[in-house]
Amino acid sequence: xxxxxxxxxxxxxxxxxxxxxxxxxxxxxxxxxxxxxxxxxxxxxxxxxxxxxxxxxxxxxxxxxxxxxxxxxxxxxxxxxxxxxxxxxxxxxxxxxxxxx
Amino acid sequence: xxxxxxxxxxxxxxxxxxxxxxxxxxxxxxxxxxxxxxxxxxxxxxxxxxxxxxxxxxxxxxxxxxxxxxxxxxxxxxxxxxxxxxxxxxxxxxxxxxxxxxxxxxxxxxxxxxxxxxxxxxxxxxxxxxxxxxxxxxxxxxxxxxxxxxxxxxxxxxxxxxxxxxxxxxxxxxxxxxxxxxxxxx
Numbered sequence: 550x551x552x553x554x555x556x557x558x559x560x561x562x563x564x565x566x567x568x569x570x571x572x573x574x575x576x577x578x579x580x581x582x583x584x585x586x587x588x589x590x591x592x593x594x595x596x597x598x599x600x601x602x603x604x605x606x607x608x609x610x611x612x613x614x615x616x617x618x619x620x621x622x623x624x625x626x627x628x629x630x631x632x633x634x635x636x637x638x639x640x641x642x643x644x645x646x647x648x649x650x
Numbered sequence: 651x652x653x654x655x656x657x658x659x660x661x662x663x664x665x666x667x668x669x670x671x672x673x674x675x676x677x678x679x680x681x682x683x684x685x686x687x688x689x690x691x692x693x694x695x696x697x698x699x700x701x702x703x704x705x706x707x708x709x710x711x712x713x714x715x716x717x718x719x720x721x722x723x724x725x726x727x728x729x730x731x732x733x734x735x736x737x738x739x740x741x742x743x744x745x746x747x748x749x750x751x752x753x754x755x756x757x758x759x760x761x762x763x764x765x766x767x768x769x770x771x772x773x774x775x776x777x778x779x780x781x782x783x784x785x786x787x788x789x790x791x792x793x794x795x796x797x798x799x800x801x802x803x804x805x806x807x808x809x810x811x812x813x814x815x816x817x818x819x820x821x822x823x824x825x826x827x828x829x830x831x832x833x834x835x836x
Binding site: 550551552553554555556557558559560562563564565566567569570571572573574575576577579580582583584586587590593594597598600601602603604606607608609610612613614616617618619620621622623624625627628629630631632634635639640643 | 652660676679680687693694709717718724725727729731732741749755756763766767768792793797810812816818819
């Protein structure tokens with residue numbers, strides 16, 4: 550079913566675009582981070598669709614690596630948000646500008 | 651029949667993704683993201699990639715999203731998303747950039763997908779079934795032979811991430827001494 554392949558690539562592009570819009574629009578650091586997760590999921594979808602189309606089983610392995618990196622990123626990122634929250638009692642990214650110079 | 655299920659799933663996925671983007675409440679946004687991940691797992695099942703689908707549910711919807719929700723509850727983020735006047739232009743240009751990205755992608759996909767044929771996965775899986783080899787065997791063999799270096803590197807990455815998370819989330823006073831919960835309550 551090549552329809553599934555082609556529409557999945559479109560879906561992947563859509564999810565990635567929604568992720569980009571989330572990163573551009575949100576102020577809350579956690580919402581912003583969730584948009585990044587959405588973009589990673591879009592990349593996963595593209596990997597799996599290409600594996601399906603080309604008949605390659607390695608696509609699943611690459612998805613596993615993406616998930617590992619996403620888990621590591623979520624762990625460290627959320628720890629950083631906790632210490633950001635300790636410093637200023639909020640996590641609005643536009644108001645955390647101590648490195649602004 | 652499969653295509654009807656597929657397009658329904660497509661619509662639900664986009665709906666949940668828009669929910670992540672448009673919800674002002676962080677918890678609702680996170681629950682929409684769980685919805686997106688479950689829909690994507692169903693999508694992987696439709697593409698006959700069972701292992702990736704289950705890992706998607708267990709790791710993403712199960713572990714990562716619980717971590718997100720846990721931190722949202724821990725920080726008690728009651729405030730809703732707002733847009734002050736000085737961020738209006740950022741919003742506009744960000745939106746323009748994102749939509750431009752989508753249209754470039756869509757154009758590229760249209761050119762790319764002009765000559766697609768039937769997907770090759772079904773034939774590969776039929777061949778594996780004929781040789782009585784489960785797909786997971788092939789995947790795991792590949793993982794510890796061809797992909798052994800990235801596999802070992804991810805273990806180092808996870809270790810570093812765990813240590814980094816502990817160091818970042820730890821509470822310290824000016825001299826770098828640990829502050830315990832008892833001291834804080836007192």
